[in-house]
Amino acid sequence: MIKVSNLTKRFSGYTAVDDISFEVDRGEIIGFLGPNGAGKTTTMRMLTGFLHPTRGKIEIAGCNVMTNPLEARRHIGYMPESCPLYTEMRVDEYLKFRAKIKEVPRRDLKNRLGAVKEQCGLTQVGGRIIGQLSKGYRQRVGLADSLLNEPDLLILDEPTAGLDPNQIREVRELIGRLAERHTLLLSTHILPEVEMACKRVLIIDKGKIVASDSPESLQKRLLGDAQISADILGDAQVVEDALKALESVDLVISSPQEDGWTRFTIDSASPDIRCHIFDCVVSNGWKLRELHTENRSLEDLFVTITRGNPVVEES
Numbered sequence: 676m677i678k679v680s681n682l683t684k685r686f687s688g689y690t691a692v693d694d695i696s697f698e699v700d701r702g703e704i705i706g707f708l709g710p711n712g713a714g715k716t717t718t719m720r721m722l723t724g725f726l727h728p729t730r731g732k733i734e735i736a737g738c739n740v741m742t743n744p745l746e747a748r749r750h751i752g753y754m755p756e757s758c759p760l761y762t763e764m765r766v767d768e769y770l771k772f773r774a775k776i777k778e779v780p781r782r783d784l785k786n787r788l789g790a791v792k793e794q795c796g797l798t799q800v801g802g803r804i805i806g807q808l809s810k811g812y813r814q815r816v817g818l819a820d821s822l823l824n825e826p827d828l829l830i831l832d833e834p835t836a837g838l839d840p841n842q843i844r845e846v847r848e849l850i851g852r853l854a855e856r857h858t859l860l861l862s863t864h865i866l867p868e869v870e871m872a873c874k875r876v877l878i879i880d881k882g883k884i885v886a887s888d889s890p891e892s893l894q895k896r897l898l899g900d901a902q903i904s905a906d907i908l909g910d911a912q913v914v915e916d917a918l919k920a921l922e923s924v925d926l927v928i929s930s931p932q933e934d935g936w937t938r939f940t941i942d943s944a945s946p947d948i949r950c951h952i953f954d955c956v957v958s959n960g961w962k963l964r965e966l967h968t969e970n971r972s973l974e975d976l977f978v979t980i981t982r983g984n985p986v987v988e989e990s
């Protein structure tokens with residue numbers, strides 16, 4: 676659906692996007708992550724034909740964006756970071772206006788308007804003035820706009836930026852529903868958003884793609900070792916020594932809890948040694964009330980990657 680080859684954008688000597696290449700298959704949901712100024716918006720604007728690259732090639736659904744921008748755009752629904760809505764217009768009026776610009780055939784207009792309003796939960800607010808809507812609803816109008824031309828590909832630039840937690844939840848749910856029917860490229864700073872929705876993440880830093888993989892395998896490959904937490908009742912020193920003696924255990928840290936319990940934090944080179952810990956506790960007659968692998972978040976991963984750690988190529 677998207678094929679980007681050696682894409683570069685320079686602004687008066689400054690390289691905002693530096694020779695990036697990636698592909699997105701039809702139906703994929705991709706999180707596009709990066710710190711401020713990494714080049715996300717610049718990349719998205721080039722993908723949608725709003726900004727001309729300095730170098731490189733972009734194909735959307737087989738159309739070359741540089742040589743055939745109008746045809747390529749027919750496949751794309753784009754919601755820019757700050758949605759340029761005409762705030763004095765009513766929702767219906769605005770969507771009709773946008774549909775005409777997007778050359779939605781007159782005979783389809785009513786159906787398309789009805790469908791996108793339904794999809795975005797706007798059916799009740801068609802007569803409202805956009806400027807008087809909440810930011811969450813304005814965001815929905817932006818999304819409805821991006822869906823008018825029945826695009827195969829949705830490109831959303833920080834769709835939840837500036838929304839309050841309730842609005843974020845609503846817009847996320849809406850995006851989740853849209854993801855069932857579209858290929859989706861979603862840029863965001865909010866990492867749980869990506870963990871929830873995206874099957875693959877592309878991480879861009881200083882204009883370069885530094886990682887491309889599923890959140891789970893990136894976590895495994897970058898953070899590698901497992902960290903396990905176990906609450907055990909027994910002589911703390913004896914337990915600690917026994918845990919340290921287990922194969923593939925690198926480090927055990929103990930911290931006393933109430934009523935004689937101790938929490939052991941165990942670093943291991945093996946992905947999961949919980950069964951061995953359990954057997955060790957049982958064979959020594961100790962008690963166990965908690966045993967789990969600590970989940971390292973995408974946030975840890977993001978910080979690791981964008982602080983100059985090794986580049987992770989797609990597997």
Ligand SMILES: Nc1ncnc2c1ncn2[C@@H]1O[C@H](COP(=O)(O)OP(=O)(O)OP(=O)(O)O)[C@@H](O)[C@H]1O
Pocket residue numbers: 686689691709710711712713714715716717718
């Ligand atoms: N029109 C422009 N002229 C000059 N420099 C620009 C222009 N647009 C973007 N840049 C620069 O290119 C770099 C990448 O910007 P971009 O907006 O793509 O980053 P981003 O990853 O989207 O950041 P954010 O998360 O803050 O939106 C930044 O250093 C920015 O200042």
